[in-house]
Amino acid sequence: MISVHLKKVRQRTTISSEEEQVIRGLIAETRRVPADKVLIRHGTKIDTSIMLLDGWLARCKDLPDGDRQVTQLHVPGDFADLHGFTLKRLDHDLATLSECQIALVPHDRILALVERFPRLARYYWFATNVDAAITRELALSLGQRSAISRMAHLFCELMTRLEVVDRADPDGFGFPLTQREIAECLGLTVVHANRTLQALRRRKLIELENRRLTILDRDGLEEIAEFDTDYLYLERTSF
Amino acid sequence: MISVHLKKVRQRTTISSEEEQVIRGLIAETRRVPADKVLIRHGTKIDTSIMLLDGWLARCKDLPDGDRQVTQLHVPGDFADLHGFTLKRLDHDLATLSECQIALVPHDRILALVERFPRLARYYWFATNVDAAITRELALSLGQRSAISRMAHLFCELMTRLEVVDRADPDGFGFPLTQREIAECLGLTVVHANRTLQALRRRKLIELENRRLTILDRDGLEEIAEFDTDYLYLERTSF
C-alpha cells in the first residue's frame, strides 16, 4: 500500500532501489481508522508523522465560536503532517473524513533518512513546500474568488492530484465528503455550498451523487476556476 | 545587517560561531531596491534566494482580472523565498512595498550549507514550515473571520514578528503600506479596508498615520483578532 506514496515520489524524481527501500523502511506500522476521528490534536507534542495510504484526511483549524476552516485535504500518497517532523507540534488538527488506511512514521526514522540521504531530504523538503504552495492557492481562492469559482477550483485540484497517484477515474473520483465538509474547505456556509453545488450541476459541469464526483466538462470547470497546475509543481526535477 | 537574520535564528535555537560564520557566508551580495519593484516574477527559473534585511516585501498572487492576493508579508530577517531553493521557481511574485535592503543568497551556497550542517538544514526546513503555518492562519482569517477581525489579526501578527527581530517599538511600528496593499493582504476592497481601519480607530485600538501603526490597546486588539501566537512557533528547539 505504500506504493501509492512511491508513485507520488516517482512523479517528481527518479529513485534508486536503495532509496526505495529506505522510504519503505520509514513505516513502522499501518493502521485502519474509522471516519471522523481526530488523529492528531493541534498543540500536542508529536514524535510520529502520518502518511495517508487510502481515504480522505483534512487539516482543520477551529475558532472559539465553532467555525472551522479546512486548510488542506489529503489524498492517498500524501505525507499528511511531514511538517510535524520539524515543528514538533501542529497548529491544526488532523482528522479523517472517511475510513482511512494510514502509515505511522516515527520521526527518528525520518531523521535517519535525511541524514543519510540528502537528496531524499531535499525531496521531502520540496514536498512540504508544495504543500505550502497549495495553501497559498487556497488563500488566493478564499480572498479573491467567488463561491462557484472556489468550488470549481477545489474539484480541479483534487482531480489533478488524484491522477498523479492513479486514484482518479477518467471522468471523476470517489468523493465522500458531506456538504458541511465541502463548505468548511471553501469558507462558505452549508446552505451556500449547497446552492453553489447546484449551480455547478445546472451548468452541466459536474455531478455529485452517491459519494462520487463526476466531472462532465473539465475544460468548462477549469475555465470557471481559472485553474492552472503551475502551483502544484508537477514537473520532474533532480533534487 | 545580516544580524537581523541571525537574531531570528537565535530566537529559535542556539548556534555555534562556526554555524554563524556559515550563515554569514550565505550572502553573496547585498543590494538596495526601491519600492514597488517585482524582484522575482512567478514562474521564472531561479538559482538565488532573497533575504530581507530592511523594508517590506510581499508575496503576491495575481488573477487574470487584475485582482491580487498578498499571501505573505515579510519583515526584516525573513528568508523571503527560501522555498525557491527546493521549488526552483515561485508560484507568486516577490515585490517590494517600500525601499528595501536585501541580500542575495545563491542556491549552491544553501546546498553546501545543508549538506555540511544538517542541523541548520533542519532549522531552515523548519523556517519554511513556519511560513506555511502563517499561510494556514491567513486561510483561516480569509475563510472565517470578519474584516475587522482579519485586520486586527494582521496587525497583531506583524507586531509579534517584528518584536522577535527587535524592529518594533513598544507601542507599534513603522508601516508604510497603502490602504490598497492592506486590502490586498486581507481579501478586501480598498473602500472596505478604509472603513475597517476607521472602525479600529473609532474603537481606540490603533492609530495609523504618517506610515506608522500605533497600537493603543493591544489586549483589545488581540481579543477582537482572536490572536494566539501558537502558529508562529516562537519557542526554542534543539533541531
Next chain:
DNA sequence: CGAAGCATTGAAGTGCGTCAACAATCGTGG
C-alpha cells in the same frame, strides 16, 4: 422503525462590493 444526520428550499438580513465624487497628500518640474 425511529432517530439523527444530511440535503434542499424559501425568505429575509447584512457585510462587503461597486460606483462615483471629492479631499488630502505626495512627488516632480518649472
Next chain:
DNA sequence: CCACGATTGTTGACGCACTTCAATGCTTCG
C-alpha cells in the same frame, strides 16, 4: 518655492453575494 498632476484616503448611495433562520424531506444506520 509654488504649481500641478497623480496617487492615496475618505465618504455616500446603492447593489449583491453570501449568511441566517427555519422548515421539510431524504438517507443512513443502529
